[in-house]
Amino acid sequence: MNPRNMAPVMDAKINDFVVKFANVNGSGSASANSMFAKAIYRMGIPVAPRNIFPSNIQGAPTWYEVRINEQGYLARRGGQVELMVSVNPQSMTEDVAEVCPGGYFFYDNTYPLDFNLIRDDIHFIGLPLTEITNTNFDNPRLQQLFKNIIYVGSLAYLIGIEFAALESIVNDTFAKKPKLIQPNIDALKLGFDEAQRQFSEPLPLQLKPSNANQGKILLEGNAACGLGAVFGGATVCAWYPITPSTSVAEGFEKYAKQFRIDSETKEHNFAVIQAEDELAAIGMVIGSNWNGARAFTATSGPGVSLMQEFLGLAYFAEVPSVLIDVQRAGPSTGMPTRTQQSDILISAYASHGDTKQVVLFPGNPKECFELTADAFDIADQLQTPVIMLTDLDLGMNEHLVDELNWDDSRQYQKGKVLNAQELDQVERFGRYNDVDGDGIPYRTIAGTHPQKGAFFTRGTSRDEYAVYTEKGEAYERNMERLNLKWQTAPQYLPKPIISTKDKSAHIGVIHFGTSAEAVREAIDMLAEQNHRINDLRVLAFPFHAEVTDFIDAHTHIFVVEQNRDAQFKTLLVNELEMDPKRLNSVLHFNGDPISARIVFDNIQAHLSTITSADVA
Amino acid sequence: MSFLKPSFRHPKSPTNRLGLTTRAYEGTISTLCAGCGHDSISAAIIQAVWGLGIPPHRVAKMSGIGCSSKSPNYFLSQAHGFNSVHGRMPSVTTGANVANRDLLYLGVSGDGDTASIGMGQFAHVIRRNLNMLYLVENNGCYGLTKGQDSATSDEGSTNKKGRVNPYTAIDLVSLALDLGATFVARSFSGDKEQLVPLMQAAMTHKGFALIDVVSPCVTFNNHAGSTKSYDYTREHVEAAGVVDFVPTSQEITLDQIEGSTKVVDLHNGDKVQLSKLANDYDPHDRRAAFDAVQDHKQRDRLLTGLIYVDPTAENFHDILNLPSTPLNALAQEQLCPGESALKSINNALK
Ligand SMILES: Cc1ncc(C[n+]2csc(CCOP(=O)(O)OP(=O)(O)O)c2C)c(N)n1
Ligand code: SF4
């Protein structure tokens, strides 16, 4: 049945290749695919799975790309793949084209392959998946689900996935539905045995158990944000559904149900409110925080656009609030299921009037967890919105990260909130009075004291005591104080992470968020060409002095970002009063996660235009 | 501009159960136009909260943007207020209310703030049955932006320059009834006798209470030809009955009342007593309430009073299954699962 082409056989590759699955969405492939990736993780081999999916519920093509890399380079590798698992006839033409020369195209040969697709330089390996499922299962839904499990079983034979690892995952997955354990294991065996029967030898692409995953977990950024909100003491989550942020609210609810339901009364020490739109969602968040409860919302670009007016109110009225923006490409009818880092400017300068907002940039799910928890402390301490910018790649894919930890001695930092006793000590409370000289005033929560501390919250047009005035001087004083607060802000924010490979290096890379892995790998690739490069990863805006120092210390600076307009560079230029020519942009914005190859190619191309003495 | 009021008061001013005079419930001097209906509503609020004996600082004054939304500055100085953004008072109040269930939430909005820019949030806060009093100070125009027609301006009503409004009006009372509001009332800023007990009943109601109050704008919408003027409203008002708020402590003596009477149980024994009910009006019957509103409209009358009430419906706190301790008062130990929980989460992610 297999086309008898004579493609070159590739050299053996151990623990270093890419497998891509071409599926139909809504066909139940997700759980089989994640079983595949998890089994590799359990074999101790670093793995990075990524979903590539359309804005559609059923029937459209979807892919799952798994990079396996013993050395732990886990960005998207880019380029063609070694093994394509084709379960979707619709996308076969492009899937065949994506296999590297000498690579493998695994397909369901129950139906004949269109001979127009055949390439001489790759191997076509067919198994009758549909036939096997149809003979072994009667129920059409089961046929579809088990077809996915069967190909995982076949791959176990072909590339050497430990069967025990697969079994352990089935056992864990169906711990609460033990009846399903055996049928799943049987389906895996069916696939394994059939592959063994048809192919005398496994592929040269092989997995060998390793121990590189000690102390590591596989976690999605969105779930990590939800968990971080539970740990950070959020009690209210108000949100409006939008891909790719929905699973943040779902993650919060899941963990809140686990940890925040009173064991006796069954009452909920949390509230999840599905709002009527994003305006209402952020309004609720502001209302809750104004009233002393920690609240947050999660959204994506279109939602941030709708929240602009409220973000201005929260900035001017100095109401803490936390917003998680899981960035995606462009507008709603654009590529809502593709990743980007393109909401930087609408976040940093969100709203009307003179506004500047605190922004956090986590680079992996562990940081999503930690920075979400921190965001509530930061918002309370600075009395201002905190916008956390993640992205679809980070939020909706599992990433290999260090185990999460929490310091039990940590106390929530609620900032300058006066209670009744403290108010009694105050002669005259002034909500917008800069008592400490750091630009951060004291606040009070409604209902605290019968005679003291009440004030009328409004945007501006009031003096230090929150008394109504439209005097220009009062407005100016307030705006200057807000500026002072802005200067105080960095001390509450996470510092950039600088990795200095070589103190005398002239080349520096600045990046943030999910470009981290690609940059790390690219720098190592460039090191092989004798380029010594340092890098700095920004975690927060407003920028720390370290960012300026880093730029000053290098003659060639590259800024890596996933958008067209170099938004992050704009922010650096604007805020640090930088000469734009000092900063070279590495831009990527086609909706795919950035790969090491893109970073490498861009930097290398630039470096080749300057003399070697310059960059040594 | 704002300044404190003179503190001179008649020494024998009556006090409420907290021993406070209405002085303790006042705000700064109003900057609204002299004669603005909104100021009368502020005065009624002061009477209502004082009469219920609620400590002023246990009220949260929430508003959007407009002359009406400015008015919370003119009552209850000891209460926190939040003059938020145009049309979004309901969401801010929802968040605040979920954070602390123990305060009285008094939302003040205008007809522009509610029936145009805020229509979506108005509808959804009703659906959630949020425990609050939502007051619409309805003048049929945008006062603060100088008198443009609002969406509650009646078709055929003329503006100050004589232009006839060609659009149909949104009736917030009918809308609220349709959306499932659990307390729906209408009143007139010029009728304190009705307004104060209505407010007290609404403040006692454990759920969403709307009072749509016709509140003439003397500057832009009080001329002949306007259907929201003082004169027009006085001539067209028809009360569903006489409203009395009866606190738990007070007995109702039915023999004092002439005509048809209904007593509505609110919460903890507090009651509203409706007397002189037209045609034996039953405020528990949503459909009848709807009919009555429509019927009055057709006859060019404005039905006021307590139009509908369902004191038993679950409110948002019940729906969310929130604890009796306000969320903003939960201690870190109740909120943070801690390192040991994280261990098991880590294990589940392996
Ligand atoms: C987003 C936004 N759009 C427009 C305005 C301007 N604006 C201020 S008040 C108002 C209308 C208020 O009308 P209403 O709620 O009826 O209050 P009134 O002044 O009549 O009491 C408008 C349109 C605004 N503040 N914000
Ligand atoms: S403009 Fe109209 S609504 Fe505004 S304060 Fe004057 S009378 Fe009242």
Ligand SMILES: [Mg+2]
């Ligand atoms: Mg109005």
